[in-house]
Amino acid sequence: MSVPRVSFTDGRLANGLRVIVAEDHLAPVVAVNIWYDVGSKHEQPGKTGFAHLFEHVMFQGSAHVAKAEHIALVQAAGGTMNGTTWFDRTNYFENLPSHQLELALWLEADRMGTLLDALSQDNLDNQRAVVKNEKRSSYDNRPYGSWDERMRATLFPPEHPYHHTTIGSMDDLDAASLEDVSAFFRAYYAPNNAVLSVVGDCDDAQVRAWAERYFGGIPANPAIPPLGDLSLPPVIGLEHRETIYDRVPLPRIYVQFRGPVLGDTRLDALEIAAQILAGGKGSRLYRRLVREERLAQDVALFTLGLIGGASISAGWATARPGVEIERVEAAFHEELDRMGREPVTADELARARALIETDELGALQRVEERADRLSMYATLLDDPDLVNRMLDRYLAVTAEDIQAICAAVFRPDNRSVLTYLPEEMGAQAAEDVA
Amino acid sequence: MSEARPIVVAERPVSGTPRPYEFPPFERRRLPNGLGLILVDLPGRPLVTASLVLRNGAADEPAAEAGSTVLSARALTEGTEQHDAIGLIEVAERLGASLNAQAGWDGYTVGVDVPVERLGPALELLAEVVEHPTFPAPEVERIRDERLADLLQAKADPRRRAEEAYADTIFTLDSPYHRPAGGTQETVEGLDRERLAAAWRRGHDPERMTLVVGGDLAGLDVAAMAGDLMADWTRADGAQAAGPITSASAVGKRFVRVVHRPGSVQTEMRIGHLGLPRRIPDYHAVSVMAAILGGLFNSRLNMKLREERGFTYGANAGFDLRRAAGPFTARAAVHTEATVPAVLDTLAELERIRDGLVTDAELRAARDYLVGVFPLRFETPGAIVGALGGLVIQDLPDDELARYRPAIEAVTAEEVHAAAQAHVHPDDAAIVLVGDADAFFADLAAAGIGPVSVDREVVPGHETAGPNGGDGAG
Numbered sequence: 001m002s003v004p005r006v007s008f009t010d011g012r013l014a015n016g017l018r019v020i021v022a023e024d025h026l027a028p029v030v031a032v033n034i035w036y037d038v039g040s041k042h043e044q045p046g047k048t049g050f051a052h053l054f055e056h057v058m059f060q061g062s063a064h065v066a067k068a069e070h071i072a073l074v075q076a077a078g079g080t081m082n083g084t085t086w087f088d089r090t091n092y093f094e095n096l097p098s099h100q101l102e103l104a105l106w107l108e109a110d111r112m113g114t115l116l117d118a119l120s121q122d123n124l125d126n127q128r129a130v131v132k133n134e135k136r137s138s139y140d141n142r143p144y145g146s147w148d149e150r151m152r153a154t155l156f157p158p159e160h161p162y163h164h165t166t167i168g169s170m171d172d173l174d175a176a177s178l179e180d181v182s183a184f185f186r187a188y189y190a191p192n193n194a195v196l197s198v199v200g201d202c203d204d205a206q207v208r209a210w211a212e213r214y215f216g217g218i219p220a221n222p223a224i225p226p227l228g229d230l231s232l233p234p235v236i237g238l239e240h241r242e243t244i245y246d247r248v249p250l251p252r253i254y255v256q257f258r259g260p261v262l263g264d265t266r267l268d269a270l271e272i273a274a275q276i277l278a279g280g281k282g283s284r285l286y287r288r289l290v291r292e293e294r295l296a297q298d299v300a301l302f303t304l305g306l307i308g309g310a311s312i313s314a315g316w317a318t319a320r321p322g323v324e325i326e327r328v329e330a331a332f333h334e335e336l337d338r339m340g341r342e343p344v345t346a347d348e349l350a351r352a353r354a355l356i357e358t359d360e361l362g363a364l365q366r367v368e369e370r371a372d373r374l375s376m377y378a379t380l381l382d383d384p385d386l387v388n389r390m391l392d393r394y395l396a397v398t399a400e401d402i403q404a405i406c407a408a409v410f411r412p413d414n415r416s417v418l419t420y421l422p423e424e425m426g427a428q429a430a431e432d433v434a
Numbered sequence: 435m436s437e438a439r440p441i442v443v444a445e446r447p448v449s450g451t452p453r454p455y456e457f458p459p460f461e462r463r464r465l466p467n468g469l470g471l472i473l474v475d476l477p478g479r480p481l482v483t484a485s486l487v488l489r490n491g492a493a494d495e496p497a498a499e500a501g502s503t504v505l506s507a508r509a510l511t512e513g514t515e516q517h518d519a520i521g522l523i524e525v526a527e528r529l530g531a532s533l534n535a536q537a538g539w540d541g542y543t544v545g546v547d548v549p550v551e552r553l554g555p556a557l558e559l560l561a562e563v564v565e566h567p568t569f570p571a572p573e574v575e576r577i578r579d580e581r582l583a584d585l586l587q588a589k590a591d592p593r594r595r596a597e598e599a600y601a602d603t604i605f606t607l608d609s610p611y612h613r614p615a616g617g618t619q620e621t622v623e624g625l626d627r628e629r630l631a632a633a634w635r636r637g638h639d640p641e642r643m644t645l646v647v648g649g650d651l652a653g654l655d656v657a658a659m660a661g662d663l664m665a666d667w668t669r670a671d672g673a674q675a676a677g678p679i680t681s682a683s684a685v686g687k688r689f690v691r692v693v694h695r696p697g698s699v700q701t702e703m704r705i706g707h708l709g710l711p712r713r714i715p716d717y718h719a720v721s722v723m724a725a726i727l728g729g730l731f732n733s734r735l736n737m738k739l740r741e742e743r744g745f746t747y748g749a750n751a752g753f754d755l756r757r758a759a760g761p762f763t764a765r766a767a768v769h770t771e772a773t774v775p776a777v778l779d780t781l782a783e784l785e786r787i788r789d790g791l792v793t794d795a796e797l798r799a800a801r802d803y804l805v806g807v808f809p810l811r812f813e814t815p816g817a818i819v820g821a822l823g824g825l826v827i828q829d830l831p832d833d834e835l836a837r838y839r840p841a842i843e844a845v846t847a848e849e850v851h852a853a854a855q856a857h858v859h860p861d862d863a864a865i866v867l868v869g870d871a872d873a874f875f876a877d878l879a880a881a882g883i884g885p886v887s888v889d890r891e892v893v894p895g896h897e898t899a900g901p902n903g904g905d906g907a908g
Contacts, residue, residue, distance in 0.1 A: 004480070026478045028453035029809050064444050068741050072732045076799040077449065078806010097806050099450035106447050113442035129744025133700070137747050137767045141700045143590045201453065217439045247697070249586040280532075282523035291519070294576060297583045321583050347524075354530030361481045361549060365814045 003361050006370055006387050009204055010378070015220045016192025019211045020374045020384055022199040024367060030200035032104040033093040033371035034112075035379040037195075038188035040168070041087050041161035041308050042227065049131070049168015050176055052085035054184050056127040058092065059083070063114035067123060070107050077103055085166050088307055089379060095368050098201035102210055105198075109214035112194070115185055121178060128173055135167045143248045144420055147316075151256045154240035154416040155312060160230065162308060190221035197374040197384075200367035232309035234258065235414035243419045245426030250297060250318050251325035254418040255332060257313040257409050262305035263381045268393050269401040270313060270409060274301045275352040276344050276402070277335060278315065282351065284335050289317055295328045296320060307380050313409055325419055333410075340407030343399035353395055360391045455809050457835040458648075458818055463657065465665045470644030472822050475651045476815055482553050482649030483819040485545035486564060487826045490637025492615040493539045493679045493757065499629050500610070501617015505577055506630035507537040510544065512573035515566040519573055522563070531556045533563065539615055540757045541827035542637050547816065550650055554659060561663040567634065569627040581622050588614075592695060593767070596702035596868040599693050599889075603864045604707055604761060606682040611760065638670035644826045648815040679758035683708035685864045688884040690777075693891075694871040701773040701869030702765075705780050707862055709762030712755040712828045718841040719849040720857060724752045725800040726850065727787045727858070728764055732799070734783050735764060743779065745772040751784075753857070757828065762857065773874040774881050777865055781883070784860035791847040805839045 008022035040051045061067040074081045079096035081104075094104035139145040149165045156162040196215070198207045236258055260266040278285045278301035289296040301315035319328045363369045370387065377386040460474040492503040511533055512519040526533040531548040533556075544564055548556035588594040598614055605612035617625070637643070645664065647656050685707050710720065728735040728751025739749040749766035764784065768776040792800075812818050825834055867878075871888045879886050 004478075027809055027813055028455050029813060063442065064446065068732055068737065072730075072799060075730050075732065075803045076806075078803060078808070078810070080807065080810060095810050097452060097455075097809055099452045100806070101450075102447040103449065106443065110442050126741065126744045130740055130747055133745065133767070133769055134747040136700045136769060141592055141698055141767070143587070214443055217441050217443075219441070247590060249590045250583060280523070280527070282520065282527050287520065290580075291576070294579075297580055297587075318583075318587075320579065321586065347528075351524065351527035355527055355532075358481065358530040358532070358547065358549060362547065362814075362816075365479065365481060367813070 003357070003364060003391055006364070006374070008374060008384065010384055011208065013191065013212060013216050015216065015218060016190075017211065017215050018195040018378055019208060020195065020197040020378060021202065021204045021207045022197070022370060022374065023202060023204055024199060025201050028098045028201050029095065029367055030098040030101045030198065030202050031093065031095045031367040031371035032101065032108065033091060033197045033368070033375045034108055035089050035091045035195045035375035036188060037193045037379050038090055039086050039088045040164070040166040041230070042188065043161065043164070043168070046172060046175065047180065048164045048172045049166070050172070050180060050184065051090055052166050052168065053128060053131050053173060053176055054181060055083045055085045055090050056131055057119070057124060057181055058111050058115065060123040060127060061118035062111040063117040064110050065107060065118070067118070070111070073103060073107065079104070087162055087166065089376070091372070091375060093368065093371065101198070101202055101207070105210050105214045108196070109218065112189060112191065112215065113218040115189065116182055119178060119181060124176070124178060124181060128176065132170060132173055135170065139167060144246070144252055146244070147254045147418055147420075150242065150244070151254055151314070151416050151418055154242070155236065155256055155258060156232070156310075160232065160309065162306065187221070187225050190224065191215055191218050192220040193224050195375045195378045197371040197378070199371040199374065230308035232258065234260070234310070234408070235411065236416065237413055239412045240416040242417075243421060245421050245423045248420050248422055250321065251328075251422065252316055252318040252420045253325060253329050253332065254314070254316045256315070256416045257414050258310040259303060259313045259409050260405070261309065261311055262307050265393060266401070266405045267303065267305055267311055269397045269405040271303050272349075272352050272356070272394060272397045273339055273402045273406050274303055274313070275356060276348050277301050277339065279352065279355060285317070285332065288335060289328065289331050293331060294320060295323050295331055299332070325421065329417065329419070336406065336410040340403060340410055343403050346399070349399055356394050357391065457808070457812065460822060462832060465640070465661055467665055467667055468641035469660075469664050469667060470826065471657060471660055472644060472646040472826075473651065473656050474648040474818055474822065476649055476818065477652065479648075479650045479815050480550050481547060481815060482550045482647065482651070483545065483547050483815045484553070484557060484560060484645065484647045485543050485819050485823050486560060487644045487646060487823040488542040488637035489642050489676050489827055489829070490542050491538055491540040493610045494636065494676050495610070495633055497610065498621060499625065499633070500613050500621035501581065502625055502629045502633040503537045503542065504616045505581060505622070505625060506569070506633040507535040507542060508577050509569050509574050509630050510535040510567050510634060511563055512577070513568045513570045514562050515568060516562055519570070522559075526559060529556055529559070531559070533559060535563070539611065539760075541823070543823060550654070553654065553656070557659055557663055565667060567631070569631045569634075571627045574627040574630055578622060578625050581616055582619060584616070585619055585622070592698060592700070592702045592868045595693060595695070596704050596866060599691065599868060600704040600763065600864070600866045601761065603691055603866050604683060604685055606680075606684045609680045609682055611681055611756070611758075632672055635670040635672040636674060639673035640664070640667045640669065642675065644823075646819045646822045646826070648819040648822070676757075681708065681758035681760070685862055688861055688863050688865070690865040690867065690878060690884055690886040692871045692875065692878070692886065692888045693866070693868040694888055695868050696870055696872070698770060698869040700767045700769055701776075701867050701874070702767050703773070703776060703780070704763055704765050704866040705777065705784070705863050706751070706761060706763040707859055707864060709753040709760050710755055710857060711757060711759050713830070716849065716853050716856070718838075719845050719853040720753060721804060722797070722800045722842065722845045723787065723850045723853040725804060726792050726796050727751050727783065727854070730800060730803060734787065735780065738779050738783055739766055739768070739776060743772070743775070745769065745776045749780070770870055770873045773867060773869060774877045777867070777878075777883060778881065781860045781863070784858050784863070787854040788858055791851050794847070797845075797847050797850065801842050801845060804842045808839060
C-alpha cells in the first residue's frame with residue numbers, strides 16, 4: 001500500500017511570508033491554512049490565555065472587514081473556517097469551493113495587515129466574555145475538568161511557559177487590555193512570522209501571484225521577540241502525586257510524563273508505543289484493564305508533540321463502580337513498565353504499523369489536513385516535506401526503539417499522577433480520621 | 435516618486451467560475467436474495483469505506499428492552515463462530531482495518547474502513563460478523579455494566595444531563611425518543627445476550643439490508659465479491675419490517691423545568707418542542723430556515739447570544755430529523771448569571787423568525803452556504819457512503835442528493851417564513867435548564883416565562899437533595 005505523495009512548492013515573499021502550495025485537482029475544493037509562530041508559550045506571567053483571546057479578536061474585523069463578517073463571507077462562499085491556539089502556534093484556516101480561494105487570501109491578508117484598524121474595547125470585552133464561557137464549558141463546568149491545568153503545572157516548572165494552559169486563568173483574561181492586543185499584534189502577527197499553505201484545486205503560479213498581491217505589501221517585523229531557552233531535563237526528577245475530591249461519580253487517574261520533543265525520532269517510537277498500549281480495543285491497556293480484569297471503564301494514552309523542551313505523554317483510566325482506584329493505577333503502571341522491560345512482539349508491531357498506515361491514509365485524504373501539516377512542519381521544524389516522510393519514519397520504528405524510549409519515559413521519577421475521587425469519599429475519609 | 439504601496443488591497447475579490455460538481459454517481463442493484471448493493475467509484479480515493487446498513491434502530495425495540503439495539507451493536511464485534519473477541523480484533527488490525535458497528539434511533543450499520551488492496555479480506559470479516567455473531571455472555575455482561583457506569587457519568591455531565599432531561603420532558607412516555615437510545619438504568623439492567631441477539635436479528639433480513647461501498651474501486655468486481663459472501667444470506671428468525679414509530683409531544687403550554695446542579699458555573703439551556711421527521715415536503719425550506727435561525731455561525735441566535743451578549747461560547751438551534759418527528763432544540767451553555775436573559779433572548783429569536791420575512795442577505799447567505807459546502811461535506815468515501823446509507827435508512831429516492839442543491843437554491847423568503855410559522859412554536863416550548871437553581875430561581879419565576887419546576891434529585895457524586903426534592907415537570 002502507498003499513501004499518495006503530497007507534491008508541493010515552497011517559497012517566500014520579499015517580506016518573509018513563507019508560501020507553500022500543493023495542487024490536487026481531485027475535488028473542486030481548496031484549503032488555506034496559515035500558522036503564526038506564536039502560541040501560549042509566548043505569554044508572559046499575568047497574561048495567561050492571551051494568545052487564545054487574541055485569536056478570537058482576529059474574527060472581530062479589520063480595515064475592510066466588519067465584526068463577524070470574516071465568517072459570514074466564508075460561509076456564504078460555501079466554506080468552513082476556524083482558528084486554534086496551542087502552546088506552540090496559532091493557526092487560522094478556511095476550506096472552500098476552489099473558485100472562492102481568492103476571497104480567503106484577501107481575508108487573511110486584511111487581518112494580518114490591518115487588524116488594529118478595527119480594534120475596539122467593545123469587541124475585546126465581548127470576546128473576553130465568550131472566552132470565559134469557553135473556559136467554563138470546556139473545563140470549569142465539566143467533571144474532571146481541572147486535570148489539564150493541574151497536571152501541566154506539575155510537568156513543567158513555574159518559569160517554563162508550558163507550565164500554564166492555553167485557556168489561561170480568569171483573572172488574567174480579565175486583565176487583558178487593548179494595549180496588550182496592540183503590542184501582541186505588532187510583535188508576532190507579521191508575514192515573516194507566518195506560513196501560508198494552500199492545498200487543493202488551485203494553480204500554483206496563480207496562488208503565488210495572489211499571495212504577492214494580497215500579502216506582499218504587509219511589512220515584516222525585523223524584531224520579532226525571541227523566545228528564551230525552553231530546554232528541560234528529560235525527566236521531571238520526582239513523582240508528583242495529587243488527590244482531588246470532586247463532584248465525579250467514578251474515580252479516575254490521570255498520568256502524565258515528559259517525552260522527547262517533536263521531530264525527535266524517539267517521539268515516533270513513543271507514539272507507536274501509545275498505539276500498542278491504548279490504540280483501540282486490541283491494545284494492552286484496554287485488553288487488560290477493561291476487557292480481562294474489568295478494573296476500568298475506559299483507558300487512554302497518547303502523546304502531545306511539542307518543540308519547547310519536552311513533549312507530553314498523557315493517559316487516564318476510569319475505575320469501574322466498586323473497584324479501588326489503587327488497583328487500576330497499579331495495573332496501568334505495570335503495563336507501561338513492561339514496555340520498558342521487554343520488547344513488543346512482532347505481531348503487535350505489525351498491527352500497529354498497519355493501523356498507522358490506514359490512519360495516515362485517512363487523515364491525508366482531506367485537503368484541510370494536508371494544509372495543516374504542511375504549515376505545522378514548516379513552522380515548527382522548518383521541514384514541510386515531513387508530511388511525506390512521517391509514515392516511513394513510523395514504519396521504521398523497531399521493537400528495540402520502543403523498549404528504549406519506554407524505559408526512558410515511563411519511570412516513576414518522570415511521572416505525575418492525579419487521582420479524582422468522588423467527594424463523598426473525601427467526607428468518609430475525614431470521618432475515618434476524626 | 436511613486437506612492438507608497440498600501441499595506442493591503444481594499445477591494446474585495448470576486449469569486450471565480452465554479453467548477454462543475456455533482457454528487458458522485460452511484461450504481462444500485464440487488465443480489466438474488468434481495469440484498470441491496472450501492473457502489474460508488476471514487477477515483478483517487480484508496481481508503482475504501484464499506485457499510486452494511488439495516489433499517490432497524492433503537493426506535494424499533496420494545497420499550498422494556500430499551501438499549502438492546504445500541505448495545506447489540508457494541509457486542510456484535512465481540513465474537514463470531516470463527517473468532518473470539520481478541521481474535522477478531524487482531525485479524526482486523528492486521529488488515530489495517532477498523533471494523534465497527536453502531537446503532538442509532540433509525541438504523542444500524544456495520545462497517546469497515548480499509549485500504550483498497552485489502553478490501554476482499556475486510557469484506558469477508560464484515561460478512562463473518564454479520565452472519566455468525568455469538569454475543570458471548572461475558573462480553574455482553576461487560577458491555578452492559580459499562581453502559582450502567584456510563585449512565586452514572588452522564589448524570590454528572592451537565593451537557594448529557596440536559597439532553598436527557600430535555601428528551602424526557604418533550605416526548606410522551608410511549609415515544610421511544612423519550613428515553614436515551616442506549617437505554618435507562620432500569621432497562622439496561624435487564625439486558626442479556628438473548629435480548630441483544632434478538633435486537634440484531636430484528637433487522638437481519640436481506641430484503642431490508644444494503645451494502646454501500648465507496649472508494650477507488652477500479653479493477654474490482656465488488657458486486658461479485660459481495661455476491662460470493664452474501665448471496666446466500668437468508669432472513670433471520672424474528673426479523674421484521676420496521677413499523678411506525680410513536681412520536682408525540684408531552685408539552686402543552688410553555689413551562690420551565692430546572693434540574694438543580696449546585697455550584698454549576700454555567701447553565702445548560704435547551705428550549706424547544708417536538709420537531710419533524712426527515713421525510714417532509716418542505717425539507718429544503720426547513721433547512722434554510724434552521725440555518726438562519728441557529729445553524730450558521732452568523733445565525734440569529736449565535737449573533738445575539740455570543741457576538742452581541744457574550745453569554746456563551748456558542749448557541750445553535752435546529753431539527754433532529756428522524757424517521758418519526760425528532761426534537762427541535764435551541765441550545766447553549768450560558769454563564770449562570772446570564773441564565774434568565776439568555777432564555778428571554780432565545781424565546782425572542784424564536785418569535786422573530788416567525789414574525790416576518792428573513793432579509794435577502796440572510797436568505798442568500800444560508801442558501802449559498804448549504805449549496806456551496808456540498809463538495810467539502812462529501813470529500814471522502816466515508817462521508818459519501820454515510821450519506822448514501824442515510825438515504826437507505828430514511829427510504830429516500832436515489833436522486834435526493836443530486837437534487838439537493840437546486841432545491842435549496844430555489845427556496846424563497848416566503849417559504850422560509852412559512853416553515854418557521856409551521857414548525858417553530860415558542861409559546862408551546864419546554865425550557866429545560868441544568869444549573870444552579872438557587873442562583874437564578876427567583877429571577878426566573880419573576881420573568882413571566884411560564885410555570886417553573888425544580889428537580890432536586892440526588893445524584894451520585896453531588897450534594898444531597900434539598901427539602902423540596904423530586905418534583906418533575908408538569
